[in-house]
Amino acid sequence: MSAAANPVSSPPIAPKSFVLGNPVGRAVRLGMSRTGYEVRSYFRQGDSVFFTFLFPVLMLTIFSVAFSNQSFGQDAAGHPLSATRYYLPAMLAAGVLLSGLQNLATDIAGERSDGTLKRLAGTPLPVMSYFIGKIGQVFVTGLLQAALILLVAALAFRVPLPTDAGHWLAFTWIFLFGVATSAILGVALSALPRSGRSATAVIVPIVLVLQFISGVYISFSSLPDWLQNVASVFPLKWLAQGMRYAFLPDSYSVLEPGASWHVGGVAIALAIWLVVGLVVTRVTFRWIRKDG
């Protein structure tokens, strides 16, 4: 207002410079600015808050209540495992998939069709800053989501959490690695829907099928071998397995294929899919469909 009332009083402007500065530093700085912008807009979208952010907590609550009378085995000390404890790792893995892959694939497809990407393409925003913003958004929202899931499990359902550094360390790297892979795959998959309208219809079934065959909703050990083999190609199975390693009693490794947690396999599978996502993104990502 004051500037408007006094049009001549605005401070002198520095001479125009066409050197944008160190490209890497600038890309990172603008990427941070994008992250703030993206996180804010994520939480202002009612549907993204419900279907990606709160969904795993909601499912955890439903499973805890619905299966409260079922047996999920017992830990080394002979205490029965609650449904919440059994489903906690699965919901953490689902959260990573929803916050990264589902969220970004639909979000970017929508931005491509509503003109947001076209507008950004006309500005001096580096593509890398755009990606840093998107992946930063996934890290921030994914972290808050995981914290919420753990809090609800621990406080509302009294799930005992690991007490040793080793399991927390495993959770940390599996979570961070999983978020990165899931986010990159989301960027890569955003090229698939032909329009923003169809994005949810294209992406959600993929995510849903993956969850059903990867041991998120249905116990992985109860699936037929051939389906387990199919699921083992995809990253979610490994992510869920890593989360089970972090949060289930060690004795539960007998339920895994080969009666082992295969933590090394988790790292390898996530790394391969991260590279696949990066390559697909590099090849397919365009600000706009040039002749569309």
Next chain:
Amino acid sequence: MLAPVRRRLSPAPRERHDGFMTEHVVQVTDLHKRYGDFTAVDGVSFEIARGETLALLGPNGAGKSTTIEILEGYRDRTAGEVSVLGSDPGHPTLAWKARLGIVLQSSGETGTATVREQLTHFAGLYPNPRDVDELIAAVGLEAKARTQIRRLSGGQQRRVDVALGIVGRPDLLFLDEPTTGFDPEARRQFWELIRSLQDEGTTILLTTHYLDEAAQLASRVAVVAGGRLVEYGAIDAIGGEAARVPIVRWGENGERKEVRTSEPATHVARLVAANDGLEPEAVEIVRPSLEDIYLELVERVAAERAAAEGDPSGADAATASAPLAASSPKVTTENEGVPA
């Protein structure tokens, strides 16, 4: 409402930088764009001098937006030479983009950012942005600064588009139908804003369907139809002398009569004399507006194209301009025939 002075932006110190030998900020030579069998742009040439505003006019589907998107770096050209700010827009760099301002055709916003958040964020992308509050005032959105963009009216969203286009102090500004959805008062405020940018030395390429807007803002116009440049020149010269010949209209025995004459007052005097010194019915002398001249031009081009057989794009142009042609003045002329 806000006084016009409040829409003026404070002038930026202009720096004439090196590496910029040409006086033409935009230079287009024999530009072609084909999509399969369809030729959208068919040999267009024009240039824009530094500080000049050129209006690119033409019916829908004439190739305006294709041309402008090639200059903005959004589309590849099929053939021809294009230079924008001394660079080939086919290979855009970030430093080059920092000197452009782009107001795209409106797209319908779903943004959850507020007006101030959005402008602050975009200001951060440029090396030397405008003051955000000053800019919000300049586009008349002070009262909406804290409103999410998706909750604004169409005309208000369009003002945000315009603000985003100029936040980086562009050397060259593209305005693609910028005032769609503006009420008449907002349009006049927008004109005032554009004049202040012109005073700063900003070069502008404008497309619009409002011919009065082109006449207000541009010094020259380029008219495209069917992918070709059909007229190009100073705004007060297009269509040629003949197209500017005034029209005298009057009533005679309840019938409307029209004559085109370069001596309208003499003609009226003759009418009075012929009417035994009595005032003829409902006399008017009309000088064709830019809109009249433009419509005549487009109608003529469409007719010529339709006449050229086996040319589907010509037939398209004729269909596209038919509603416009219907409102064009039908006149007899003392100077014979249609303007050449």
